[in-house]
Amino acid sequence: MSIIIRKMDLSDIPFVYQEELKIFGKSLGEKTLYNEIIYNELSRYFIALVDDKRVGYIGSWMTVPNAEILNLFVTESHRGKGIGTRLIQAVIDRCEAEDIRDLTLEVRPSNTFAVELYEKLGFERAAVRKRYYADGEDALLMVKRLGGAT
Numbered sequence: 001m002s003i004i005i006r007k008m009d010l011s012d013i014p015f016v017y018q019e020e021l022k023i024f025g026k027s028l029g030e031k032t033l034y035n036e037i038i039y040n041e042l043s044r045y046f047i048a049l050v051d052d053k054r055v056g057y058i059g060s061w062m063t064v065p066n067a068e069i070l071n072l073f074v075t076e077s078h079r080g081k082g083i084g085t086r087l088i089q090a091v092i093d094r095c096e097a098e099d100i101r102d103l104t105l106e107v108r109p110s111n112t113f114a115v116e117l118y119e120k121l122g123f124e125r126a127a128v129r130k131r132y133y134a135d136g137e138d139a140l141l142m143v144k145r146l147g148g149a150t
């Protein structure tokens with residue numbers, strides 16, 4: 001199995017939109033994704049491919065000094081194969097190249113696979129954001145210290 005991580009482009013929007021709806025029940029929306037790719041200079045979005053097929057996505061913002069992971073998924077049949085790790089690593093690599101100090105993300109505490117994955121990649125539990133999600137669940141704010149100077 002060969003995993004390729006590349007920059008997201010406009011041709012990936014339908015895939016991301018449809019999978020976000022399937023997985024999260026909501027999406028950033030095709031227009032927002034378009035704007036993110038074309039106009040937002042701070043956005044870094046990546047797509048994972050296995051044997052040329054799209055299987056995952058990560059969205060991030062290189063805001064200074066704290067970059068942020070906005071969204072991440074791997075399609076269900078491809079989970080547990082290291083693809084999520086590769087996508088997060090792609091963002092960490094960008095942060096290091098751009099001298100970012102901290103990388104943050106929010107996650108549902110009930111999303112055990114994701115929380116454990118982030119901890120394995122060096123993210124620490126930093127704070128709880130009460131009733132952050134629309135259904136009333138708290139969010140766990142997690143931070144990875146990168147040591148950049150920005």
Ligand SMILES: CC(C)(COP(=O)(O)OP(=O)(O)OC[C@H]1O[C@@H](n2cnc3c(N)ncnc32)[C@H](O)[C@@H]1OP(=O)(O)O)[C@@H](O)C(=O)NCCC(=O)NCCS
Binds near residue numbers: 072073074
């Ligand atoms: C969170 C998510 C992106 C992880 O992607 P992934 O490709 O499965 O991640 P990895 O394979 O790199 O690592 C997942 C870890 O969970 C474990 N795992 C085992 N079975 C699994 C399964 N069925 N599904 C997911 N993870 C599984 C893996 O073993 C792995 O740990 P390991 O490295 O010790 O083996 C993916 O599960 C997903 O898309 N979930 C739904 C959307 C979501 O929750 N996004 C995050 C929002 S903050």
